[in-house]
Amino acid sequence: MNRSIMFCAALLLIPAAAANAETAADNYRTYCVQCHGLKGDGKGINVADMSTQPRDHTDAKEMSARTDQELFKVIKEGGQSINKSVLMPPWSSILTDEEIQDLVKHLHKLCKC
């Protein structure tokens, strides 16, 4: 009896934990691709009328010019936090710190740097 209760409790906990953190690839597809593009090259569907173009995340030279702290900050607090364009939004209202850290790692994959 006790055991089956614990088993049920465990089952309830699994989806709850999984729902908290989304993978970096899924977050990137949902929140970043609209501007940074399906390929991460800065050519999303939104760019036509943007006065500052989104960063090309596959550009190893540009991307390696930033530290991981700066990348974390710009994702969390937006472009203005590092004196960049307001068109790069702040994501702290949606992404947890942990998810943003995963995105920083994801960016390293995209630029292979």
Added chain:
Amino acid sequence: MAKHNDRKKISYPGLALFLVISAINTATADGTGKVVFEAQCQSCHDLTEKAPETLKQLWERKGPDLSSAGIKYKSAWLNEWLQNPTRIRPAGMFYGNHIKTGKKTDVVDPSGLVNHPRLSSEQASQVVEMLMTLKRNENLVTSGEYRPGSIPMMLGEMMFDKFKGCLACHQIEPGYGGLSGPEMYTAANRLQEDYLISFMRNPQSWEPKSIMPNKNLKETDLQKLVHYLRALSKEKFQ
């Protein structure tokens, strides 16, 4: 030109209004709006479903949440749009399901976009009557919070574009602006002012996984943005 056309049409709405008024009386009495909704709308607008809490739910959503319709939409707009629906979100509910790489940039792939079902004027008013009773997120809206005022068009546009970066995702006229969010040049016709304030202040309180980021707008900016959206929706873009 536009005025001339409007005038010609007047006799129809006049007649329709008469029919609508008589229809409303019966609709409330026997719940016809609900019957129509369950048969033709519920499959894409599940009124019992909560807003998506995971990305997978967000990607799979078939239509906007109507469970707060009564505190969100303007009934006149609902009535008109349901009889003559036009596209509001250029890239569909979740843009990621409707894009592909193009020559210069990614582009919208219109093949999977829904052509919205259309209702007769009688059915529309029955459904609207029912929808306007739905107020799930009433606690998020403060009635009368918006205080009517005005802002010079130029200043409003500068705010929307340069200062706040909203243009990146929203069009402010057909063919101008971002494509991932709903068009903004009809927003104030569509949506109640107090809802606009509430949503812009905190999109995630309405939609936890919304792709619209919270830009921490000041209270005065929220008011000014609604002034701007109201002015914008009065412009004629044809």
